Amino acid sequence: MTTTTQAATAERPISSVAARVERPQPPSALSASLTLGWRSVLKIRRIPEQLFDVTFQPVIFIVMFVYLFGGAVSGSTTQYLQFVLPGILVQTVVMASLYTGISLNTDIGKGIFDRFRSLPIWRPSALVGALLADSIRYVVAAVVCLGVGMAMGFRPDGTVLDVFAAVVLVLVFAFSLSWIFAFLGLVMRSAGAVQGVSMLAMFPLTFASNVFVDPSTMPGWLRAWVDVNPVSHLVTAVRGLMAGSPDAGDISWSLIGCAVLIAVFAPLTVRAYRRRS
Amino acid sequence: MTALAIEAHGLVKTFGENRAVDGVDLAVGAGTVYGVLGPNGAGKTTTVRMLTTLLRPDGGSARVLGHDVVDDADQVRRLIGLTGQYASVDEDLTGTENLVLQSRLVGLSRTRSRQRAAELLESFDLTDAANRPVKHFSGGMRRRIDLAASIVVTPDVLFLDEPTTGLDPRSRGQVWDIVRDLVAGGTTVLLTTQYLDEADQLADRIAVIDRGTVIAEGTSADLKASVGRSSLHLRLADEAQSDLAERLVAQTLDTTPHRTPEAGVITAPVADPDVVADLMIRLRAEGVRIDEIGVQRPSLDEVFLTLTGHAADDDTERTAA
Known part of the structure; x- marks a missing residue:
């Protein structure tokens, strides 16, 4: 039924093809999401510059912070590296999640989203697909951070499994957080606005935390924020895992944070996506 | 249906x-x-x-x-x-x-x-x-x-x-x-x-x-x-022949031609585009030299003008055709 004879296609090219394909069952939600994730991966491959923020940026951050603050904060760069690397890993991946919103904002303005929305697929699959593909960026960020850290002398005391669990925890957190930025990406007018607002949120999240320094010397009001900042809990959990002494409390708090983020922002994002015209 | x-x-x-x-x-x-x-x-x-x-x-x-x-x-x-x-x-x-x-x-x-x-x-x-x-x-x-x-x-x-x-x-x-x-x-x-x-x-x-x-x-x-007829668009090689050409168009097509502000251009409504062939023969016989001639279907602008009384694009100044 689907064989095309060359002669026939040359004569009446379109109708011979157009008349023949019956519509199959629409794809499942998972299949549609994965297909759209595949699209985003292809785009990363075509425009590899998109990976700058998860490759060069962490290298610069690690080298700069370790040699800049190491001696002053921890007495030696080696010791500080041991302390700061899990934090920078978290910060890099969390920052990378910001680009989800920016790329979604630029992408969605193009006609192709109209086409996706006119298809009989699970509506949020375009969003889920984009977020899944972004997870690949987070993996790159995590691998680069760990690689550079190890090369500079970072040695986790935990087992390979602990370190793996730490990375997975960070990825889950970034995926959860990316729903916020996806939401901003949908409701804001321009990519520039998304970047501006997201950065505003990003600084208190990543810098006002225990990523770079021990919060014990901070003033009370700042410490109060640092203590509730989900990024702090995540960093403590990751440090614990990498040091081979996982703290069930911090891991649970991080996971609860993830669940709350998704529970609040996934529905909001999907709603914004449906409404966006 | x-x-x-x-x-x-x-x-x-x-x-x-x-x-x-x-x-x-x-x-x-x-x-x-x-x-x-x-x-x-x-x-x-x-x-x-x-x-x-x-x-x-x-x-x-x-x-x-x-x-x-x-x-x-x-x-x-x-x-x-x-x-x-x-x-x-x-x-x-x-x-x-x-x-x-x-x-x-x-x-x-x-x-x-x-x-x-x-x-x-x-x-x-x-x-x-x-x-x-x-x-x-x-x-x-x-x-x-x-x-x-x-x-x-x-x-x-x-x-x-x-x-x-x-x-x-x-x-x-x-x-x-x-x-x-x-x-x-x-x-x-x-x-x-x-x-x-x-x-x-x-x-x-x-x-x-x-x-x-x-x-x-x-x-x-x-x-x-509902829109009406096609129109003739004629551009003369020599604008000095405009009067003569206008008269020939009027006689042959049996309508009232218009001169556009552009020198040497004449337009006229055409009931039957076939008659334009006769016009061309007469123009040649009288020695009127043509730079450009065409019969245009009613344009979207004309559809709109006819149907709505306003032009398709109100910002565009239209010259009476």
């Missing part, structure tokens, strides 16, 4: 103060081509977006093959194909990747998707560009890949929003052929256009839309009858 593929009753969509679509009624027979003709900003795209479930109407209702576009949107999406006004393919992906993506999203298997992409690329004469990102495609190629993406599975109703705007004549012709072939295969097509001749060429029935409402509806013959 046979069953209706698309029916709309009093569709309304407002954006703030602006009533972009203000009570549009449409009835499109199954298996036909329906043209929605109107200038920029008339509400064509907004209408199409409501019919394709992308926008929720603020008032009125519409059904596609019997399914309500709001209550039964998912069912509608299973039956339609859409080619938007702006290229609705991914510019960063290649032709093949775009078609495989589309095939996978309508539910074809991986192998079948690859096969289908290759088939379509060949039929649409895009095989050479299969592995090039779409952003390097020409305008005509983009339109073709866009159309191909809309028919990876055969839609029962295909919506084409200004499928040929900005295309060169050859690419336009190709798109027209594709549309005709699709219709021959049984697909109902609703297309929007700014060009009267496009609607004329393709559509069985035409709705003329202006400021969000349908101001005329009928076959192309109905419409033309």
Whole structure:
């Protein structure tokens, strides 16, 4: 039924093809999401510059912070590296999640989203697909951070499994957080606005935390924020895992944070996506 | 008439103060081509977006093959194909990747998707560009890949929003052929256009839309009858011969010619274009030298002038024709 004879296609090219394909069952939600994730991966491959923020940026951050603050904060760069690397890993991946919103904002303005929305697929699959593909960026960020850290002398005391669990925890957190930025990406007018607002949120999240320094010397009001900042809990959990002494409390708090983020922002994002015209 | 593929009753969509679509009624027979003709900003795209479930109407209702576009949107999406006004393919992906993506999203298997992409690329004469990102495609190629993406599975109703705007004549012709072939295969097509001749060429029935409402509806013959006649456009090589030429035009065509502000240009309504041949013989006999001569169909501007009393684009100063 689907064989095309060359002669026939040359004569009446379109109708011979157009008349023949019956519509199959629409794809499942998972299949549609994965297909759209595949699209985003292809785009990363075509425009590899998109990976700058998860490759060069962490290298610069690690080298700069370790040699800049190491001696002053921890007495030696080696010791500080041991302390700061899990934090920078978290910060890099969390920052990378910001680009989800920016790329979604630029992408969605193009006609192709109209086409996706006119298809009989699970509506949020375009969003889920984009977020899944972004997870690949987070993996790159995590691998680069760990690689550079190890090369500079970072040695986790935990087992390979602990370190793996730490990375997975960070990825889950970034995926959860990316729903916020996806939401901003949908409701804001321009990519520039998304970047501006997201950065505003990003600084208190990543810098006002225990990523770079021990919060014990901070003033009370700042410490109060640092203590509730989900990024702090995540960093403590990751440090614990990498040091081979996982703290069930911090891991649970991080996971609860993830669940709350998704529970609040996934529905909001999907709603914004449906409404966006 | 046979069953209706698309029916709309009093569709309304407002954006703030602006009533972009203000009570549009449409009835499109199954298996036909329906043209929605109107200038920029008339509400064509907004209408199409409501019919394709992308926008929720603020008032009125519409059904596609019997399914309500709001209550039964998912069912509608299973039956339609859409080619938007702006290229609705991914510019960063290649032709093949775009078609495989589309095939996978309508539910074809991986192998079948690859096969289908290759088939379509060949039929649409895009095989050479299969592995090039779409952003390097020409305008005509983009339109073709866009159309191909809309028919990876055969839609029962295909919506084409200004499928040929900005295309060169050859690419336009190709798109027209594709549309005709699709219709021959049984697909109902609703297309929007700014060009009267496009609607004329393709559509069985035409709705003329202006400021969000349908101001005329009928076959192309109905419409033309309401619009009036073609016009003669004559440019003289020597403007000193204008008086003589004007007199000859008046006698031969039996009408009152107009001089445009442009020197040496005469226009006149033409009841029967065949008579223009007589005019040319007389002009030659009298030694009037022609720089340019043509008979023009009524333009969209004239359709609008006739139907609405205002020009298609109010900002354009029109000289009386």
